[in-house]
Amino acid sequence: KAGVTQTPRYLIKTRGQQVTLSCSPISGHRSVSWYQQTPGQGLQFLFEYFSETQRNKGNFPGRFSGRQFSNSRSEMNVSTLELGDSALYLCASSLAGGVGPDTQYFGPGTRLTVL
């Protein structure tokens, strides 16, 4: 079974621009979560999508948004980029079957650099 894939792997943008990151979950997984990792910080939860609906949201400004498509693929968008948005963005997918604890499986991440 193919793992979680993320595109692009690396991205360089300038302040004020916007960016869209893509995540394809493991086949059959219905939940996709997004995380931001900056130096010295743990994985900060951005949001989680399940069946095309945002189910949970972390404490990030409205410039960060996402969506999920009917095939469970997800995109994350950041508008009006700031220098502090430079980070590794990880997505993770899970079955979210609702029975027992769900393990999240991570993609390789997208390294975003904002100049």
Next chain:
Amino acid sequence: ILNVEQSPQSLHVQEGDSTNFTCSFPSSNFYALHWYRWETAKSPEALFVMTLNGDEKKKGRISATLNTKEGYSYLYIKGSQPEDSATYLCASVGGTGNQFYFGTGTSLTVIP
């Protein structure tokens, strides 16, 4: 928001040494505790998921225990090898079971 803490922040051990790390989490509204290993330039890899107080899980030389009443989990590595060098993350899951709260990780370096 759940406050999950890990200690130590980093650790250097000699090959063959055994070591352990701690993950502390709020004991109220607990659902599950996950451990991940994250090697440089790779994706975080799931190691264990534990839900019950007193749970113990083992995978090769790595094992983990869980105390939900006092809110901590230990990860043990027996006879550390250079390939064990990685950052070890724990994540506490509360509430409805689908939001993970990660600690900042313990960075382990095993010196040959």
